[in-house]
Amino acid sequence: MSPQPFFAVALLAIGSAVWTASPPATALDGAVMRLRLPGGGGERLGTAVLVDREPLGQGVALYFLTAASLIDRAAGVHLTTYTDSVQTVGVLRIVADHDARTPQPVVFSAPNAGEGFAILGLDSRDEVIIEPQHVTLRSARRIVGDRRLSRLVGCLGAPAVAGDGTFGIVTECEGDGPPIVTPLAAVRALLSQQVPRFGAWAPLSR
Numbered sequence: 001m002s003p004q005p006f007f008a009v010a011l012l013a014i015g016s017a018v019w020t021a022s023p024p025a026t027a028l029d030g031a032v033m034r035l036r037l038p039g040g041g042g043e044r045l046g047t048a049v050l051v052d053r054e055p056l057g058q059g060v061a062l063y064f065l066t067a068a069s070l071i072d073r074a075a076g077v078h079l080t081t082y083t084d085s086v087q088t089v090g091v092l093r094i095v096a097d098h099d100a101r102t103p104q105p106v107v108f109s110a111p112n113a114g115e116g117f118a119i120l121g122l123d124s125r126d127e128v129i130i131e132p133q134h135v136t137l138r139s140a141r142r143i144v145g146d147r148r149l150s151r152l153v154g155c156l157g158a159p160a161v162a163g164d165g166t167f168g169i170v171t172e173c174e175g176d177g178p179p180i181v182t183p184l185a186a187v188r189a190l191l192s193q194q195v196p197r198f199g200a201w202a203p204l205s206r
Contacts, residue, residue, distance in 0.1 A: 045154030046070040052197045064092040066157030089187045105165030108185040117162035121152035141186045145178040
């Protein structure tokens with residue numbers, strides 16, 4: 001088996017750091033990517049979703065969204081994240097020689113209480129699965145689902161999807177409770193500063 005490619009990952013927020021990661025081959029198949037982070041004497045699993053790509057002179061820069069708390073807990077990674085609440089979203093910038101994946105659509109409007117949405121993630125075989133949810137609690141900074149993410153492995157950082165695209169990122173999902181999603185509208189300043197397509201305060205949908 002040929003060695004897996006290594007990518008330089010810049011963790012972008014108010015501060016930044018550089019970390020080297022080796023995603024599994026299956027992570028290169030689509031916009032939902034498995035994260036394997038060192039921490040706690042072992043490996044911590046999470047999820048990230050591709051939301052933008054930027055052509056470079058040689059190669060391409062890929063921009064993923066994930067849970068900032070997942071990155072904060074990784075051994076040897078130090079950064080200051082954009083935060084104005086307990087749950088935050090982080091940006092990963094991965095530079096690759098080539099990559100054909102298509103970024104996922106993003107929207108800044110979230111479903112209302114009682115309405116349905118879905119969490120996209122990966123199972124134990126690294127296959128993309130859909131976990132249906134309904135909004136039980138909605139505020140400007142957090143949306144709570146109605147059931148445990150029983151089939152997802154590494155649910156932190158998974159995208160929450162409704163309507164025309166991804167509207168939030170799972171920032172809490174451990175234990176038997178339902179997932180807590182941070183709406184992207186709550187971290188719009190971070191996105192406008194760090195992701196090219198959202199520069200200059202992106203429109204409500206794009």
